[in-house]
Amino acid sequence: MTLGAALTTTRPAYQKYAVDVKASRIDGFGAFAAEPIPARLKIGEIRGESISVAEARIRATRHERIMIVELSARRAIDFSQSADPMRYTNHSCKANARLCIRQGRVEFYALRAIEPGEEITVNYGETHHQGQLACRCGAPGCAGWL
Ligand SMILES: [Zn+2]
Numbered sequence: 001m002t003l004g005a006a007l008t009t010t011r012p013a014y015q016k017y018a019v020d021v022k023a024s025r026i027d028g029f030g031a032f033a034a035e036p037i038p039a040r041l042k043i044g045e046i047r048g049e050s051i052s053v054a055e056a057r058i059r060a061t062r063h064e065r066i067m068i069v070e071l072s073a074r075r076a077i078d079f080s081q082s083a084d085p086m087r088y089t090n091h092s093c094k095a096n097a098r099l100c101i102r103q104g105r106v107e108f109y110a111l112r113a114i115e116p117g118e119e120i121t122v123n124y125g126e127t128h129h130q131g132q133l134a135c136r137c138g139a140p141g142c143a144g145w146l
Contacts, residue, residue: 092121094139
């Protein structure tokens with residue numbers, strides 16, 4: 001069984017559309033639409049462990065690959081242990097989805113209709129890489145750095 005199949009068969013109610021986790025040409029693994037997703041609709045969300053920003057900064061220095069979203073000056077969520085497929089969503093300078101952070105969850109909404117097999121991407125915006133990580137999204141007008 002592939003990782004993607006395992007994740008889609010156990011999909012929780014808040015994962016509105018089927019998404020496969022597959023190798024991405026952008027970076028590592030990515031989240032790919034497994035069915036057509038209409039524009040503007042919610043794709044799914046990720047839920048993780050609620051931690052303090054201080055703890056988040058400590059964890060970020062310990063791990064090479066980590067997914068932490070800071071919700072406020074004090075609270076953050078660590079998604080590193082999450083099984084939600086949306087946590088594999090890569091950054092693109094020309095994203096087809098957007099993030100919406102509310103009540104300790106990160107929700108994903110389609111910016112346009114997404115075809116089956118298309119990789120779902122969001123614009124991460126401000127990251128802790130501070131322009132030090134090369135962007136490989138390949139979009140026309142790519143900023144080049146995260
Ligand atoms: Zn880019």
